[in-house]
Amino acid sequence: SAEPLLSRVVRERTLGRKNQGVPESGNGLAGVMAELNTNYQAMKSMLGFNNPTLSTNKFSLRRELLRIQPNAEGDETWRETLRRAVVRDLRADVPEFENLVSFDPYTAPEPAIVLDFGTTIQADTNFFGWKSTVGGESFYPSDHFSIKVRSVGIWFSNYNDEAEGLTATPRAYLVPVGADMMRIPFSGGQTREWNVVDQILPLPNTLKETEFAQRLNNWVPMNQLKGILLSPRTRRYASIPAMHDAGGAGSLTPVAGDFTGNTYLVGRSVWNTRWVLIIPGRYLLPGDPNAGIQRFIEGIDGLGGVTDIRLAFQTYQYASAGG
Numbered sequence: 001s002a003e004p005l006l007s008r009v010v011r012e013r014t015l016g017r018k019n020q021g022v023p024e025s026g027n028g029l030a031g032v033m034a035e036l037n038t039n040y041q042a043m044k045s046m047l048g049f050n051n052p053t054l055s056t057n058k059f060s061l062r063r064e065l066l067r068i069q070p071n072a073e074g075d076e077t078w079r080e081t082l083r084r085a086v087v088r089d090l091r092a093d094v095p096e097f098e099n100l101v102s103f104d105p106y107t108a109p110e111p112a113i114v115l116d117f118g119t120t121i122q123a124d125t126n127f128f129g130w131k132s133t134v135g136g137e138s139f140y141p142s143d144h145f146s147i148k149v150r151s152v153g154i155w156f157s158n159y160n161d162e163a164e165g166l167t168a169t170p171r172a173y174l175v176p177v178g179a180d181m182m183r184i185p186f187s188g189g190q191t192r193e194w195n196v197v198d199q200i201l202p203l204p205n206t207l208k209e210t211e212f213a214q215r216l217n218n219w220v221p222m223n224q225l226k227g228i229l230l231s232p233r234t235r236r237y238a239s240i241p242a243m244h245d246a247g248g249a250g251s252l253t254p255v256a257g258d259f260t261g262n263t264y265l266v267g268r269s270v271w272n273t274r275w276v277l278i279i280p281g282r283y284l285l286p287g288d289p290n291a292g293i294q295r296f297i298e299g300i301d302g303l304g305g306v307t308d309i310r311l312a313f314q315t316y317q318y319a320s321a322g323g
Helices: 003-011 028-043 061-065 072-084 095-100 289-298
Strands: 053-060 112-117 146-157 171-176 180-183 191-194 240-244 275-280 308-318
Touching: 003 028, 053 061, 061 112, 061 308, 072 289, 112 289, 146 171
Parallel strands: 146 240
Antiparallel strands: 053 308, 112 275, 146 308, 171 240, 171 275, 180 191
């Protein structure tokens, strides 16, 4: 636990000694920093911080999360699942949307497909916590104490971007709203959870509102900046491109291609108690969001639209030498 060191930081009343900018052991804040640095230098190789493992794993929401088989009966179950996931208005029906998603301009109602799920890292389950008894499923190794996101991607299978179909460049949101989970090194598998608040901190050099006066920058209206850059706020998540196999601008060959990764979740754990995937109808067919959702689920001819939604995580992983 870092609590004793944090308590020392609070109690210290002197800076301590430094040698050419390097903190030295002893009293003061420099002494605390020196101890932290010494411990870190000794442990970074044991914890693998100097040699992370990189990997890319792909997951099917249809098969691995919802357990829906790729056959005719499964196709109807999949469509019905997507129908139940449609919300009429994001702001009214999805509480996390207001505080965590960047979505301007907002026009009520904003229909969307919203899927809610958790992920886990266990020895005997797949990524979504199901007992994995069939082939073709993916998981993360439970002998690694930390598996962090480097980039993330989304893929729509059997997507249609023809003239009567959907936009060639669909987008979606993948937002971690639960707790990040990690194992504790050398603990025999014990875990810790972290409620992460991604916050934009105030600027290090204080800016006064008078510095935004129109007489100083008459091409920027004062009311656009007043109170915006001067206070901390929670960072909001932007949409990311969803790749697909339709052959248009957002297409990707399933056999040869990897997902185009987005790094906005870098540093977050892939093991999270709750994720929300939001696919706004506006990002499927900008001029008619409801028709976009209808075509996404049912297809142009009513015989079936997108057959799967897949996620990909490129990660960096740490496995301690001591287990």
